Structure formats: structure tokens, C-alpha cells
Amino acid sequence: MDYEKYDVDLMLFRREGFFLGLVPECVNIFDGGADYRHFDGSLASGFLYFLKKGKPGLAASRLRYAAAIRKVKSPGKSRLVWNLLSKNLPRLEKEYDAAIGYLEGNSIYYCVDKTKAKKKIGYIHSDYSKLNPDIVFDTAYFEKLDRLVAVSGECARNLVKIHPAAADKTTVIENIVSKAEIEKLAGSEPVFDESYRGLKLLTVGRLSPEKGIDLAVEACRNLLDKGVDLRWHIVGDGPLRNELEGLAKNAGIERDFLFLGRQTNPYKYMAQCDIYVQPSRYEGKSIAVDEAKILAKPIVCAEFSTVRDQIEDGVTGLIAGMDAASLADKIKRLADNPGLREKLNANLREKAAGNENEIEKFYALLNEN
Secondary structure, three states: OOOOOOOOEEEEOOOOOOOHHHOOOOOEEEEOHHHHHHHOOOHHHHHHHHHHOOOHHHHHHHHHHHHHHHHOOOOHHHHHHHHHHHHHOOOOOOEEOOEEEOOOOHHHHHHHHHOEEOOEEEEEOOOHHHOOOOHHHHHHHHOOOOEEEEOOHHHHHHHHHHOHHHHHHEEEOOOOOOHHHHHHHHOOOOOOOOOOOOEEEEEEOOOOHHHOHHHHHHHHHHHHHOOOOEEEEEEEOOOOHHHHHHHHHHOOOOOOEEEEEOOOOOHHHHHHOOEEEEOOOOOOOOHHHHHHHHOOOOEEEEOOOOHHHOOOEOOOEEEEOOOHHHHHHHHHHHHOOHHHHHHHHHHHHHHOOOOOOHHHHHHHHHHOO
16 A cells, blocks of 8 residues: 555454454554443443443344344344444444455444545455355445445346346455565464474464364364375364364374464465465455465365466366265375376466455545546
């Protein structure tokens, strides 16, 4: 981003996150405030906080919010949750040249409802068809946006199938991945046990249902049963961590399937793994896959709907079915065939590049009439 040309304010619902310290100092960061933090925190602490503050209405809303999360099924959940959450978020009185809701759902709703801007843009980072969205609710918001940005061609096509009226305002701008920066961060400092001589597998992602880590646990057990000497490393954290660690323990692979937690710099792990695996059930466009491509790692992906926007099967990686047995079969094929791994490495070294030029599309979007 050209910060000499653009003044940027960054609104975070919660001022937290692993990469918060990497935001340039010139970016003005603000957040949803104490009411939002407590409303979106634990039920007990939030309820007591609002009672102590003399806000019984918000205390009651916090109870309704808990019930909504637990009982209301998608697609109706997004409407109810936003109606409750939005009461605790500040309206921005400053007028902007452009306001960007950088994620489907609440970020877009906030952009539409709570900001003043000459232009409003919403980003779609996932396969919209897999989100079980409230189509009627989203339509009302999409109509108020000037532009919708999808992060891949397939992501855009799936969005427009459901919202055909949004076709003319939908464009594709990929998540930006810098080859030079990733190679610099990858470094050479050892991160794995240097005494271990088996295959080192890696997956990077949030520990949530869509990332398919449960499939990885099952695939790992399958591979070990077939005599493949491996350790599968998981970089990331999330709401399913305890459950997934339990799955690995029950499968008897807790020493072979290793949860490394969040890492500020995952590229060191990518650079030193033997095979990168993305077992996701759905993605918009996986940044982690693009990063592994830049580092020329043999890649195995589950067949999520947008995978062919990123991987050419048999050329830049292998595409497995959406099940553990198929994942295990593709990984074993690479484990048994060093020549195939080298072929994929060579193809990626020839083809893989960053896409920093995508920023020009973003600038054009900001400047169009």
C-alpha cells in the first residue's frame, strides 16, 4: 500500500491478533470499544459487566446473543447475530473516500451500516456457496455496496450464481503474496528436529471445521499403518484445538501429529517441510497454498471447489478427494516417489511467483468513478 498517497484507518472489532504488531505505524487503528469486547467475550463476564455498568438492556441482549449462537441455525443466525452485535459497535462519523468491509458477513454489514463513504466495497474471501448464507439479508447489503471483490475466479463465479444481480459490480482481486518477502522470512534457521529422518509434513491454518484438520488426523493414522515414516506438523490455533488433540490422542498418533500453535513466521516451517498439505473442505483462495508454491514445496490439496484456481493436478501439486483415504493415497504417492516430488519442485520453481501487481487492481478500484 502506498501510504504516501493514502491515509488509512483500520477498524478492528477487537484490537488483538497475532499480526497486529506488523501493521505500519502510519495506520490509525481503533476498535469496537469496551462494550463490544465484553459483549463478544464470555457470557458470564459480559453479563456481569453490563449489570455493573447499569446497562440491563445490554445484559439481556448478551443472553439473547448466547442463545442465538447456540440455537439459531444458519442462514438465520447471521441476521440475528448482527442485529445484536451492531448495537455495541460505534458508528464512524468521519467521511471516507472509500470504506472497505474486508470479510464477508459482519465486516460488510459494518461497512454498510456504520460508515460514511463516497464508495463502499465488500470482500468475499470464501466459497460463498459453502457458507449457508442468509441470501435475502445479504442481498440487501450487497445492493448498497458499490463493488464486491472476490479473491479468486471460482469464488466470484460461486457468488454470482447465488447473487446474479451483483455480477456487474463483482471483480476479482487475489490476496497479495510477496515472493521476495516470503523468501526473506523463510530464512534457514532450523525449526524441526534435525535428528528426525522421516518425512516432515506441514499444514498451516485455523483449527476450525472448514480447514479439515480432522481429515488430516485420519489420513496420518492411515499412512502410519501403511508404514510411511512421517511427522505431520500443524501451525495454527482455533476453537477445535482441544477436540483435534483428543482425536490425535485417540488415534494413537500424538507423537506423530504435532500441534505447534500460532507462529508469527510460518514460512520457516514451510521452507523446511517435505510436503505441504491443505485438507480444507472449502476455501476462497488459500493464501497458505500460494505461499507453499512460492517456496516450491510439493503440495497435496483436498478437492475444495476453488482448488483448481491454484493447483494444476500432477504439475504444481496433487489434488485428492474430499476424504482422508484419498489424502493419504496422494501423500503416499509422493512419499514413495522422490522423482515426482522433484518434478513438482522444478515446475513450481519455474512457475511460482508473487502477485504484487494485484495492488494495481485495488488502486484502480479506489480511483474509478
